[in-house]
Amino acid sequence: MTEPTHEYKMGKNLLNELFTYAFDKLNCNKLVLTSYNTNISYANQYLKKYPNLKIEFYANRDKIAWGNLPENDYKTLLDEGRLKINATARTNVYRFHTKSYCFFKDDEILLTAVGSPNFTNDSNGNIECLLYSHEKSLNKSIYDKIINYDWKWHNIPIEKRFTPPDPPITILDPWPPDKFVDVDxxxxxxxxxxxxxxxxxxxxxxxxxxxxxxxxxxxxxxxxxxxxxxxxxxxxxxxxxxxxxxxxxxxxxxxxxxxxxxxxxxxxxxxxxxxxxxxxxxxxxxxxxxxxxxxxxxxxxxxxxxxxxxxxxxxxxxxxxxxxxxxxxxxxxxxxxxxxxxxxxxxxxxxx
CATH class of the missing domain: 3.40.50.300 (P-loop containing nucleotide triphosphate hydrolases)
Structure with a gap:
């Protein structure tokens, strides 16, 4: 069955559903993303789940949270080339709000998703929206805009921040709930x-x-x-x-x-x-x-x-x-x- 060129998604748990679709159904093995807020330990959950996966971040320098990611794990992921973090300078001049996700299977972009959720597990608890695109020309245009931005940092050094561990990856109940109150x-x-x-x-x-x-x-x-x-x-x-x-x-x-x-x-x-x-x-x-x-x-x-x-x-x-x-x-x-x-x-x- 041919995938629709574009598909609009809305509700809760959008990131987990997006990643499950891209990595399990499309067999993508690389994710390139931009996000206003970014959580590295959330990425580590998927890197552990999919051993062949690579993730490349383009993020705001002062909006990167490390969560409970051990320093040794971070260094190992860098050495293996499975994790790469590019970031803006620490100034509002370069700060951006875009949230874009590009999924590759080898060297081909199979899917992009653009919308509201930040790359954090908290986004799965929010009502968010995403536009899926399977259109090759649009996907390439989105990817080009990501990588050609004025990034100041590459493979930035770790800065440990003490935050609670992320909850495990879960797929929530279907959204919306079946028993919504009728609203005139x-x-x-x-x-x-x-x-x-x-x-x-x-x-x-x-x-x-x-x-x-x-x-x-x-x-x-x-x-x-x-x-x-x-x-x-x-x-x-x-x-x-x-x-x-x-x-x-x-x-x-x-x-x-x-x-x-x-x-x-x-x-x-x-x-x-x-x-x-x-x-x-x-x-x-x-x-x-x-x-x-x-x-x-x-x-x-x-x-x-x-x-x-x-x-x-x-x-x-x-x-x-x-x-x-x-x-x-x-x-x-x-x-x-x-x-x-x-x-x-x-x-x-x-x-x-």
Whole structure:
């Protein structure tokens, strides 16, 4: 059966599925890739699994993580020619965000995949997207652009970083899950396919015992749109009998105004009173109002007693750009589980 020229993939576990397809079905024996973030120990798992495989990285110099790769293993892979790492200089001038994967069988490019997942095992837990290409001219063009970039480092020396060991390679359950909650088309209107997947997963998560969600998708893929649609869904489906309180936290002042503009221009949220909390005194009107309300606040203002006060009166808390929350996920879970157990219909959704 002839492979389609192009194929679009979306969901979780995309990297593991891509590599299984390329190495098992196509019998590719070389991978050339670019990635914003790169994890070398993740590559080592595949180098161990496929003894004839070679991997060549083109990566950002300061975005390479070594994981639990032993130094002797790294040197052996270099000496055998099975691993090669090219990197940019340590400056934003040369930093790139492209994620491209070129698969060779001997000297022929059989497949390229371009999209959102970084070369890290964490990407398999995110909702990502990839475009597969079997078109020879396009594949060669992608490969040429990779190798002809201004790379400053070749076979860079190891810099050990102490990070937890990677989990084993696993193929997750089929995506999307079979038991998605039905979502009315009005909440999906105007969203592109990946946003619909993410929104469905967040809404699906409302049915669980601890309805928290961490939306970790690539830059520019519409996290704000997803959050707006979720807020609309939650209010209309879960709290239509009583006023809802929504808090949106942001890390930068400029995002306060951006969120205020987006919320006020959304016809589905125009019945809410919107408050922007820039200084200590700005929140009094918010807490004294009994109306449906949205507070947009700097994350730094949410510490201590004010954070607890906000959380206790809130139906939804949305955190914009929260990479640290992912790192502290287990700590947060332990901290907030008692509140969630007492009132399981107060979900929190986080966008990073």
């Amino acid at each position: 088309e009005e909440y999906l209107d105007g969203l592109w396919p990946m946003q619909k997947y993410v929104l469905r997963e967040i809404i699906n998560n409302l049915q669980t015992k601890y309805p928290n969600s961490m939306v970790n998708v690539p830059p520019g893929t519409g996290k704000t749109n997803i959050a707006q649609k979720f807020i609309q869904f939650f209010y209309e489906k879960y709290s239509s009998t009583e006023p809802s309180t929504i808090i949106i936290t942001v890390p930068k002042l400029i995002l306060l105004d951006q969120w205020q503009k987006r919320i006020k221009s959304d016809p589905n949220l125009d019945s809410y009173s919107v408050y922007v909390f820039k200084t200590t005194g700005d929140a009094s009107a918010f807490f004294n109002s009994s109306n449906k309300k949205i507070l947009i606040i700097l994350d730094s203002r949410m510490w201590g007693g004010k954070k607890k006060e906000c959380r206790d009166c809130t139906s939804i808390t949305t955190l914009d750009e929260c990479p640290k929350c992912k790192q502290e996920k287990e700590t947060q879970k332990q901290k907030y589980e008692p509140n969630l157990k007492e009132n399981p219909k107060k979900p929190s959704t986080q966008t990073s």
